[in-house]
Amino acid sequence: MAEIDIPDAPEIEGTTHLHSGKVRDLYRIDSGEHEGRLLMVASDRISAYDFVLDSTIPDKGEVLTRMSLWWFEQLAGIVGNHVVSTDVPASVAGRAVVVERLEMFPVECVARGYLTGSGLLDYERTGEVCGIALPAGLQDGSRLPEPVFTPATKADLGDHDENVDYEAVVAAVGADAAAELRALTMRVYDTAHDLARERGIILADTKLEFGRRADGTTILGDEVLTPDSSRFWPADDWEPGRAQASYDKQVVRDWLTRESGWDRASGEAPPPLPPAVVERTRARYVEAYELLTGERF
Template sequence: MISNIPPAPAIDGTTHLHSGKVRDLYRIDAGEHAGRLLMVASDRISAYDFVLASTIPDKGEILTRMSLWWFEQLSSLVPHHVVSTDVPAEVAGRAVVCESLEMFPVECVARGYLTGSGLVDYRASGEVCGIPLAPGLEDGSRLPAPIFTPATKAELGDHDENVSYDAVVATVGDEDAAALRDLTLRVYARAEELARERGILLADTKLEFGRRAGGSTIVLADEVLTPDSSRYWPADAWRPGRTQPSYDKQIVRNWLTSEASGWDRSSGEEPPALPAEVVEETRTKYVEAYERLTGERF
């Protein structure tokens, strides 16, 4: 379990509630948004169940701006949890005021391509989350149609575990399971189309949903369609049968597992600090993904 997350900074008028690998969550105690949540995206980066000592400059702002852009693109499909971007000055640009929701204990994953843990499951059983797939698929193969491949929400630092649709039904009931599957696939389809128009393939994405207290409305929450929660590949470099180049922290993983890092993943020791060139290359990938998707300059 991850235990090396630095303490969250104090923010006047708020109470710190929780810190994840990247985000810090606060309750707003006074003012117009009293009772709402303040979600702050840091520049932290994690890999292999460690929060690294190195940070990626501007990462928190990039992730926040990308999520806000996607929430706007998806607003006709599903409501989102963002209430305001009027936040304390010390976290301006990388925080949002959001609703407090009853979160569904399910990671809602859509896959349009076979890779990652889905590929591992497929190679072992010919299925992903109980969904049979055709034989002969490779790393990076495009699926005939996107599939809903949910996962359990693991404790911080543990791995999410892929589960079947029936397991989701057992957790949240038939009606909500069907609604979550439908929303996940609709969001993926819309996002995949928009990304493809911009020369980027959306291989898969993880979404989180909640429900407003006392209501039936399902709301899209947390981050959405960022390089931290999604696999983005440059379309012109897609070649099934290999690991695809990507717009995410794969650069960091590659360096950590190379001889150059001197780090043994199985040692249990914390990874070393990242070289400046790895930090800069990672930042460049995040910026490029943001600019290509949104058409905006960072």
């Protein structure tokens, strides 16, 4: 397992820090109206190749939070979500939400409408993705005949999620819950894909996380349909057979592997990002937000 060095989460009055991931910090609210709820804070941290970089991307946490909130509204008729309030401490205003405590399902629910990333690697080896046979002759960026549910295990911090077949989901959560997770995932993807396409963006794939309330209701948790959890491509630039331009941290990955001189296999942490790379990355996140929502950031 790779070691992930995450900066210490800031103290927030009236809360207890519980956990930090690559991007988000989670706190328990200890007093006030939302006592016992959770405070989820999206930082400006950025990760690449299993490292949290020393450099941050200004406004990234706010973009992720605002985009998730916008999507939760669009999806309200399909599935509920964990957001209780956006009334948060001033120190994290704009990039934090108060959320419910849920029993999270131990599965990454992934929907793919296009072939790329780990799905492409699986296909090139086996002709399948997560046990689903696909037609011969597909390329990087090819649109699939129909979107598919391609779940993954939730890896520990520093490890990679591992693609699994549907039967592994059934084994993990039971047949009824697996069927519900698959159905909800595909409904969310289909709805979001069509909405994004109207705005000139292709939603190639997305990763969702679901949790269960005490009454048994399944709802969305974590983030939803952001550039950190989804692949968004400019529709007018889409061309199967090559890597696609994307609204995410690909700018960072490209700089690290092509220009920085950093050896990914060395085990050494990547170097700090140049200001121009930071600004280009911020611009891609903001552009995705503005195109999708129609709002100025």
